[in-house]
Amino acid sequence: MEKKASNITVQALQRMPYYLHCLEQARDNGIKTISATSIANELKLNDVLVRKDIAAVSSTQGKPKAGFPVDELILDIIDYMGYNDKKDAIVVGAGSLGRALLGNHEFEGYGLSLVAAFDIKPELIGKEINGIPVYHISELETFCSEHRVPIGIITTPPDVAQGIADTFCRVGIMAIWNFALTRLDVPEGVLVQNENLASSLAMLSHHITK
The missing domain is CATH 3.40.50.720 (NAD(P)-binding Rossmann-like Domain)
Structure with missing residues (x-):
């Protein structure tokens, strides 16, 4: 996946590892999709802020009520942050x-x-x-x-x-x-x-x- 062009802020970049950890925990618990609101609640962040951050890196549109595919969002964050590029x-x-x-x-x-x-x-x-x-x-x-x-x-x-x-x-x-x-x-x-x-x-x- 090509990285999305984005004017993502330094603060948003600093939040990405927290999102990734939250998503990996959700995946390990068998959760397939997750909403920005659920992530925000778990991390005690503003849900509008989280939704904006996720939209900046996600390759897919979140579905109403269902949210984002957990596995895909994990890969999107890993790719955006360059974690696969040692x-x-x-x-x-x-x-x-x-x-x-x-x-x-x-x-x-x-x-x-x-x-x-x-x-x-x-x-x-x-x-x-x-x-x-x-x-x-x-x-x-x-x-x-x-x-x-x-x-x-x-x-x-x-x-x-x-x-x-x-x-x-x-x-x-x-x-x-x-x-x-x-x-x-x-x-x-x-x-x-x-x-x-x-x-x-x-x-x-x-x-x-x-």
Whole structure:
């Protein structure tokens, strides 16, 4: 199926994994068709919003009262999000957070294949973490150039993250998943997705101490 042309929003894209999980649960429970309202109720979202999101990616029209074919809608979302198009990624920083990411096998279901990790600790170099080889950081640029890796993940201390991002950009990495507690300066056209765990924890802490 060709992807539908759509001006789908970033927020809608971020909701797609939730829709997919909901649909997969419905399929596993033997449900053949599902309405946007049912999805909205399950996820506690506005049904008009869900209907608009689904219409942006669905290859079929939902039927009145019956809704959308579950199997087809699952395939539509997987296709639209590119989950069948496997994308290689590397992790720079094999500390506790980096190791946690390297051990997350669910990434494969979202089209992400972690192929290598990089660090500076001598005791890690040449080893494997969950079957993924760890290289010295000095090999980063050569590895990326040879393997044309499109996605780079940063789990380093903040003071070295910009240098890693600069290397990513030099070798053509166009998408960076940044877990370092710093903002990155990258050229136009390079996407940075920041994950600030400290900010999330701050919100939780503030809530329970108010």
